[in-house]
Amino acid sequence: xxxxxxxRLGAESILKAEREGKPVVQLSRTFPHxxxxxxxxxxxxxxQARIANGARVAGHKxxxxxxxxxxxxxMTEPDYGRILDDALFNxxxxxxxxxxxxxxxxxxxxxxxxxxxxxPGVRIYDVMRATEFVVPALEIIDYRTEVPRASVDTIxxxxxxxxxxxxxxxxxxxxxxIRWVGATLSKNGxxxxxxxxxxxxxxxxxxxxxxxxxxxxxxxxxxxxQIVLAxxxxxxxxxxxxxxxxxxxxxxxxxxxxxx
Numbered sequence: 596x597x598x599x600x601x602x603r604l605g606a607e608s609i610l611k612a613e614r615e616g617k618p619v620v621q622l623s624r625t626f627p628h629x630x631x632x633x634x635x636x637x638x639x640x641x642x643q644a645r646i647a648n649g650a651r652v653a654g655h656k657x658x659x660x661x662x663x664x665x666x667x668x669x670m671t672e673p674d675y676g677r678i679l680d681d682a683l684f685n686x687x688x689x690x691x692x693x694x695x696x697x698x699x700x701x702x703x704x705x706x707x708x709x710x711x712x713x714x715p716g717v718r719i720y721d722v723m724r725a726t727e728f729v730v731p732a733l734e735i736i737d738y739r740t741e742v743p744r745a746s747v748d749t750i751x752x753x754x755x756x757x758x759x760x761x762x763x764x765x766x767x768x769x770x771x772x773i774r775w776v777g778a779t780l781s782k783n784g785x786x787x788x789x790x791x792x793x794x795x796x797x798x799x800x801x802x803x804x805x806x807x808x809x810x811x812x813x814x815x816x817x818x819x820x821q822i823v824l825a826x827x828x829x830x831x832x833x834x835x836x837x838x839x840x841x842x843x844x845x846x847x848x849x850x851x852x853x854x855x
Contacts, residue, residue, distance in 0.1 A: 596628065596630055596632070596633060597626050597628065597629055597630075597633040597636075599636075601626055601633075602633055602636045602637050602640060603640055605622045605625070605626065605629075605633075605637040605640075605751055606637050606638075606640035606641040606644060606751075607644075608620075608622065608625070608740075609622075609637070609641050609739050609740070609751065609752055609753075610641060610644055610645075612696070612739035612740065613739060616693070616696055617696070618696055618697075618738060618739055618740050618741045619739065619740055619741070620740065620741055621740045621741055621742075621743075621744055621745065621748045622634075622637065622740065622747065622748055622751050623744070623745040623747050623748050629747045629751075630747065631746070631747060631750065633747065633751075634746075634747040634748075634750035634751040635750055635751075635813075637750075637751035638676060638677070638750060638751055638752075638753055638754075641751075641753060642677050642679075642753070645679055646679075649681075650679040650680060650681050651679065651680040652677050652678070652679060652680075652821075653678045653679060653680040653683060653821065653822055654677075654678040654708075654817075654821040654822035654823050654824070655675055655676065655677060655678060655806060655810075655817070655821070655823050655824070656675060656676050656677075656678055656734060656754055656756045656759075656823070656824040657673050657674075657675050657754075657802040657803065657805070657806050657823070657824060657825060657826045658673060658674045658675065658676070658749070658754045658755060658756075658826065658827075659672075659673045659674050659826075660673050660795045660796050660802045660825070660826030660827070661794060661795070661796075661826075661827075661828075672805070673796075673802055673805060673806075673826065674746070674749065674750050674754045675754055675806050675809065675810075676750075676753035676754030676755070676756040677753060677756070678756065678759055678822060678824065682756070682757065682758040682759060683758070683759055683761070684758060684759065684760040684761075684852065685760065685761060685762060686760065686761070686762025686763070686849075686850045686851060686852070687762070687851060687852065688760060688852050688853075689852070689853050689854075689855050690735075690758070690760075690852055690853070690854050690855065691854075691855055692834070692835055692836040692838075692854040692855065693836070694757075694758075695735065695737045695757055695758075696737050696738060696739065697737060697738060697833075698735050698736070698737050698757060698833075698834050698835075698854075699735070699736050699737070699831035699832060699833050699834065700733050700734070700735055700736075700780065700831060700832050700834055700840060701733065701734045701736060701827035701829060701830075701831050701832075702733065702778045702780050702788065702790060702827060702828060702829040702842050703731075703732045703733065703734050703824050703825060703826060703827050703828070704729055704730070704731065704732060704773065704776060704792055704795075704799050704824075704825050705729070705730050705731075705732035705759065705761055705822050705823065705824050705825070706722070706726045706728075706729055706768075706799075706800070706803055706822070706823045706825060707726065707727050707728040707729070707730065707820070707821075707822050707823075708725060708726060708727065708817050708818065708819055708820060708821050708822075708823065709725060709726060709727025709728075709819060710725045710727075710819050711725075711816055711817065711818050711819050712725040712807050712816060712817040713807065713810075713811060713816035713817075714807045714808040714809075714810065714811030714812075714816070715808050715811045715812075716808070717804045717807040717808055717811075718804055719798055719800045719801055719804055721804065721807075722800040722803045722804050722807070723768045723769065723800055725817075726768045726800070727767070728765050728766065728767060728768075729765075729766050729767070729768050729773055729799075730761050730762070730763060730764070730765050730766070731761070731762060731763030731764070731776075731778070731842065731844045731847055731848055731849075731850055732759055732760060732761045732762075732824060732850070733759070733760040733840070733842055733850055733852070734756065734757075734758075734759055734824050734827065735757045735758040735759070735760070735834075736755040736756065736757055736831060737755060737756075737757035738752065738755060739752050740752055756824075759822070759824060760850055760852050761822075761850070762848065762849070762850035762851075763844050763847050763848025763849055763850055764844075764846075764847050764848040766847065768800075771846075771847070773792060773798075773799055773800070774791075774792060774793040774797070774798050774799070775791060775792065775793060776791065776792040776799075776844060776845075776847055777789070777790070777791045777792075777844070777845055778790060778791075778792075778828070778829070778842055778843060778844045778845070779842070779843050780829055780832055780840070780841075780842050781840070781841045781842075781843070782832055782834065782838055782839070782840055783838060783839055784839075787832045788829035788830055788832055789829065790827075790828035790829040791828060792825075792828050793828075794828040795825055795826040795827075795828050796826070799825040799826070800825070802825050802826045803817075803823050803825055806823065834854050835854060836854050836855060837854065837855075838853070838854045839851070839852075839853045839854075840852050840853070840854070
């Protein structure tokens with residue numbers, strides 16, 4: 596385990612990488628005794644520093660929702676991070692690529708909470724009942740540390756979250772079978788990835804149920820109005836300045852953004 600001072604130094608390292616736009620040495624190398632609990636505490640301290648500078652928690656993201664990604668990361672469960680309000684973009688946005696170090700895009704669904712949801716013992720139907728809207732979303736992920744990364748590096752780095760783009764149709768959770776939302780992801784007119792939302796743990800709400808129960812263990816919950824990224828159902832696609840991205844969700848609409 597790390598000391599609280601080491602955790603503080605770890606959070607400062609991630610903040611430094613954000614400010615300077617340069618990845619820092621993996622925390623797992625600097626602190627080889629780092630454990631999962633330490634990593635989430637580093638994330639807490641990072642978030643506290645960002646909030647102290649004016650940011651607000653707008654929700655949460657869930658990562659590693661596919662078995663393949665868990666195996667690649669040597670994890671047995673997903674991970675999670677915070678969504679801050681200064682990282683929200685809308686459909687049609689022109690996003691400065693220089694804001695990120697090495698940005699990549701993932702296709703997801705976002706759940707907007709209609710009421711507070713608190714664990715333990717939360718299941719998929721509890722999530723569906725507490726959700727007001729579901730919307731198409733893109734997650735921009737980024738690495739603030741060098742690679743290769745251990746699972747603790749990703750968690751401490753806010754689960755690689757960098758930004759979210761929302762667009763398409765706003766739907767109520769029972770309006771369609773949200774297990775079978777399909778999407779294609781195109782870069783500069785060429786389809787790079789495609790997938791279906793059932794790839795997210797069998798049901799997009801499954802990861803959110805997992806998140807609520809994990810938050811319960813640390814005395815936290817999802818709050819009304821918060822947005823939750825349920826996890827990617829495509830592999831990440833690299834993006835850079837000059838790229839135009841379109842995610843087509845068929846009857847649920849589309850999202851288009853450009854990177855400048």
